[in-house]
Structure formats: structure tokens, C-alpha cells
Amino acid sequence: MQSTLTRSIFEQFVLPAWVRDRVLSANLRISNYVLNTVSVHPTLENVFRVSSENLRSLRENIGQSSKVLGTSFLAYAPTLTTVEDWRSFIEGRMPTVTMERLKAMVPHSLSVVDRLALEHTNRSYINAVYDLLNMSVLAAPLIGISNELASYLRSIPQHQFDVAMTERLIPLFHWRFADEMFWLEIHTGRLSREMIAHYLMETSPLRSDRLPHSGVWGKFRLETFERDALFEAFLSFSCRAMSVCSLFNTSIEHTRKTYQRIHGKSSPSGQPPASLMWYLESAQRRVQATFQIWLFRSAIACDVSTPESFVAMLDIHRAFFADDCNVPAERSLHLARSMSTSEELAVWPCRKCGTPYLASNSSAKIELSQSFLCPCCNGTLIPSRGGRRN
Known part of the structure; x- marks a missing residue:
């Protein structure tokens, strides 16, 4: 994950339009996947940290969903939160507690189609993360991770992510906003950009x-x-x-x-x-x-x-x-x-x-x-x- 020098100096300081579009696409694709999957496998609500009712309410309100999903920020944070967790996932070494917990939370009843859908959505998410890591100095707050973790992930070639996602099937993302007040504002149609900014800062490891x-x-x-x-x-x-x-x-x-x-x-x-x-x-x-x-x-x-x-x-x-x-x-x-x-x-x-x-x-x-x-x-x-x- 080495940054490119093909763009002008000025452009390297701002987030390109195509990366913003990639983030929007990832937010929409993951939301569709989570909404469909949680409806069939309700136990996965504990993994994705969002209910089908809440997510459906957000998707049906175009004005509110555009404020949440249409920004440069990923609406889903990584389920693996430390460098040790990601090393375990990428290198296949001794699983961490988080890795074991995620494996245990994935239902054994997932069909082949369900597993392919999860792997495909993981790839969409990692592609968006990869783009942010390499195209913005503010990747950490945009993704919802620490600067230390961002630095580590930036050093990993993308093909290693691809191999790990094929060999170790666990959800790599969950809903970013944990505060119940967030969903209350969604249901009442009162969510403002300032409130979203508050929840982004509240849930970030960067203080x-x-x-x-x-x-x-x-x-x-x-x-x-x-x-x-x-x-x-x-x-x-x-x-x-x-x-x-x-x-x-x-x-x-x-x-x-x-x-x-x-x-x-x-x-x-x-x-x-x-x-x-x-x-x-x-x-x-x-x-x-x-x-x-x-x-x-x-x-x-x-x-x-x-x-x-x-x-x-x-x-x-x-x-x-x-x-x-x-x-x-x-x-x-x-x-x-x-x-x-x-x-x-x-x-x-x-x-x-x-x-x-x-x-x-x-x-x-x-x-x-x-x-x-x-x-x-x-x-x-x-x-x-x-x-x-x-």
C-alpha cells in the first residue's frame, strides 16, 4: 500500500472525487447486504450492530440516508480494531480473542450463496478502506480507526487482503454509530449534519x-x-x-x-x-x-x-x-x-x-x-x- 506520486502536489492534499464515490458505493452496497442478511439471519444483528428495522428506516428516508451514507466517511467501522487482530487475520497466525468471537458469531447455517455474498461485501469494504488509506492523510478518522492501525494497514499489499478474505471468512465491518440517540433522530427525521459529526467524533478512537x-x-x-x-x-x-x-x-x-x-x-x-x-x-x-x-x-x-x-x-x-x-x-x-x-x-x-x-x-x-x-x-x-x- 504505497502512496502514488502521479497526481499533482495540490491534489495529494485533498480527497479525489472518485474516492468519495467509492466510499458512497461501499456504504450503499454494505447497507443492502446487511439489510438482506439480517432479515434472513437475525442473529447477525449482534455482529453488524444494527437491526433490519433501523437500517430500513434509514434507507427509506432519502434525505437522512444521504447525510449519513453520502459523505467521505465510511458508515461501517472495522470489526478488527487492533494491529494484532489484523495480523492474525492477514497472516493466519494464532487467532486473537476478537477473531475467535467473530468466528463463533457467524452461523454455521450460512449457505454457499450466503458465504459468497459475505466475501464479496468484505472485498467491497476493504477496497474502499484501501483507497482511503492511500489517498488521504485523514484516512484514520474517515475509516474510524487509530493512526497506528492506519499506518499498519497501509503497509500491507492488497493481494494479502484478498488471500486472507478467501481463507478466513469473518465479517470485517459493523455499523459505526452505536448511540441509540442516533436512531431516535433517524426515526423522527431530525438528524442534522452537526449530529452526525458529533457521533463520528464520539465513536472515533482519535480523541x-x-x-x-x-x-x-x-x-x-x-x-x-x-x-x-x-x-x-x-x-x-x-x-x-x-x-x-x-x-x-x-x-x-x-x-x-x-x-x-x-x-x-x-x-x-x-x-x-x-x-x-x-x-x-x-x-x-x-x-x-x-x-x-x-x-x-x-x-x-x-x-x-x-x-x-x-x-x-x-x-x-x-x-x-x-x-x-x-x-x-x-x-x-x-x-x-x-x-x-x-x-x-x-x-x-x-x-x-x-x-x-x-x-x-x-x-x-x-x-x-x-x-x-x-x-x-x-x-x-x-x-x-x-x-x-x-
């Missing part, structure tokens, strides 16, 4: 409060061609010319001309963002800002450069929230830079669900870590339709 911070912004040690590509990437995401020229040590005239060439209009003028409390003024902003920091720090933890991590984060964030985005690129840049130098904002785990969130740590308003509740648990996150979440 924002335990991930490394970025280094100093500016004076990046980059090759000339890499610096030029990232310079253009920042402008492509609509970061203001004044902010970008100071980061990459370019003239303001050249930066403004480049912005004009990319967008067909002048870079916005005015004062840059200054208030960090702006990100906490609404539940939607807090969730989206936290989501950005989670993705940004996940990339930093892979020893990816600061500007590359920022561009990769913006790409995923923009595609995920689309027209519902409440934190524009200039605000994102201000937030990421400020979090590396200021202690006005902290990252505290919610005392109810444990999900790390941005919280105020300023003298004007301090949110104590031992009593902090995230927007999803304190009822302030208003669904896209319907009333307040209780």
Missing part, C-alpha cells in the same frame, strides 16, 4: 484532547514546488490574500492577483477575525469548529506538515457540511492558528458522552472540565427539523 497540537504557523520548511502548491490551495479554499501572504512570505500584490485568477473576484477586505468566543456563540458553530480541530490534529498526529494538514481538513469539512457550513475558511485559519498559541480555548471531554469539545478557558467565561456538557448532551443542538433534542 482531540489527546492529539498533538500544530507547531508555529509561518516560515514553513517546504520545498519550493510544495510551498507554491499549498499557497494556491489556501487561496482556492477562500482564505484571504492578506492572511495567506503573511504565511507563505509572498508579496500582497502577487497573492491578490492569484486570488483574482482563481475566484474571478478580489479577495475580501476588512479586519481579520479576532474573537475566539465567536466559535462558541452557537451550538452549530461549536460542533463544526470542534470537528475541524479534530480532523486537523488527526493529520498533525501523522507527522503531516501544518499547512498540508489544514488543507486536508478544509477539504473534508467543506464537503461534509456543504451549504450548512457555519465556519468559513478565514475563520478556520484563525481558529487553527490561535489554538497553537492561545489558551483562551481548551478541549474538554463531555462529562456525559466523553466526546472532546472546544470550550471557553478565558477569564471572561470559564467552562470547567468536570462539569462540561457538549451541545449534543445539553440539548442546545437544534436538529435540522423539529424541536430541541432532549
Whole structure:
């Protein structure tokens, strides 16, 4: 699983459209398989961690299912969660406890057709995982695994996966969102993108409060061609010319001309963002800002450069929230830079669900870590339709 260098520098920092389509296809194919299989073999609900009733309800609601299945994130996480589990599966060595448990949970009554269907769906899932691992520095949060496991899987040639899937037939995927409140929002048609973002962070082994911070912004040690590509990437995401020229040590005239060439209009003028409390003024902003920091720090933890991590984060964030985005690129840049130098904002785990969130740590308003509740648990996150979440 070696990354390719056939794409341009800029394209290597963002997720290609064909990979997004591969993830969507995998989400749909696996959902169809699980729905049909669980209907015939109800005991497999314990393996796939989803009931046929819940999954059918999601599939029948086009608006809700597009929000869940139509993102860059796989809706199914691996059943094998550690490097040891995957080594056992790939190399056929002494089975781990997880491997033994999965083997025991697969019914002996599966027909030849059922087994072929499982193997085929495993391959669809692994193909999507393989593509994400090799095409995105944010593969770990997109798949729902740790950076350590992502690094190991990235080192395995795909043919070894193919051989293992033929020789050892166990389900390699299960439903990603374990919280029952997720299905309550689905059944009531109130699931918003912010709620999905919350559940993605809640179920991820990557925790924002335990991930490394970025280094100093500016004076990046980059090759000339890499610096030029990232310079253009920042402008492509609509970061203001004044902010970008100071980061990459370019003239303001050249930066403004480049912005004009990319967008067909002048870079916005005015004062840059200054208030960090702006990100906490609404539940939607807090969730989206936290989501950005989670993705940004996940990339930093892979020893990816600061500007590359920022561009990769913006790409995923923009595609995920689309027209519902409440934190524009200039605000994102201000937030990421400020979090590396200021202690006005902290990252505290919610005392109810444990999900790390941005919280105020300023003298004007301090949110104590031992009593902090995230927007999803304190009822302030208003669904896209319907009333307040209780």
C-alpha cells in the first residue's frame, strides 16, 4: 500500500472525487447486504450492530440516508480494531480473542450463496478502506480507526487482503454509530449534519484532547514546488490574500492577483477575525469548529506538515457540511492558528458522552472540565427539523 506520486502536489492534499464515490458505493452496497442478511439471519444483528428495522428506516428516508451514507466517511467501522487482530487475520497466525468471537458469531447455517455474498461485501469494504488509506492523510478518522492501525494497514499489499478474505471468512465491518440517540433522530427525521459529526467524533478512537497540537504557523520548511502548491490551495479554499501572504512570505500584490485568477473576484477586505468566543456563540458553530480541530490534529498526529494538514481538513469539512457550513475558511485559519498559541480555548471531554469539545478557558467565561456538557448532551443542538433534542 504505497502512496502514488502521479497526481499533482495540490491534489495529494485533498480527497479525489472518485474516492468519495467509492466510499458512497461501499456504504450503499454494505447497507443492502446487511439489510438482506439480517432479515434472513437475525442473529447477525449482534455482529453488524444494527437491526433490519433501523437500517430500513434509514434507507427509506432519502434525505437522512444521504447525510449519513453520502459523505467521505465510511458508515461501517472495522470489526478488527487492533494491529494484532489484523495480523492474525492477514497472516493466519494464532487467532486473537476478537477473531475467535467473530468466528463463533457467524452461523454455521450460512449457505454457499450466503458465504459468497459475505466475501464479496468484505472485498467491497476493504477496497474502499484501501483507497482511503492511500489517498488521504485523514484516512484514520474517515475509516474510524487509530493512526497506528492506519499506518499498519497501509503497509500491507492488497493481494494479502484478498488471500486472507478467501481463507478466513469473518465479517470485517459493523455499523459505526452505536448511540441509540442516533436512531431516535433517524426515526423522527431530525438528524442534522452537526449530529452526525458529533457521533463520528464520539465513536472515533482519535480523541482531540489527546492529539498533538500544530507547531508555529509561518516560515514553513517546504520545498519550493510544495510551498507554491499549498499557497494556491489556501487561496482556492477562500482564505484571504492578506492572511495567506503573511504565511507563505509572498508579496500582497502577487497573492491578490492569484486570488483574482482563481475566484474571478478580489479577495475580501476588512479586519481579520479576532474573537475566539465567536466559535462558541452557537451550538452549530461549536460542533463544526470542534470537528475541524479534530480532523486537523488527526493529520498533525501523522507527522503531516501544518499547512498540508489544514488543507486536508478544509477539504473534508467543506464537503461534509456543504451549504450548512457555519465556519468559513478565514475563520478556520484563525481558529487553527490561535489554538497553537492561545489558551483562551481548551478541549474538554463531555462529562456525559466523553466526546472532546472546544470550550471557553478565558477569564471572561470559564467552562470547567468536570462539569462540561457538549451541545449534543445539553440539548442546545437544534436538529435540522423539529424541536430541541432532549
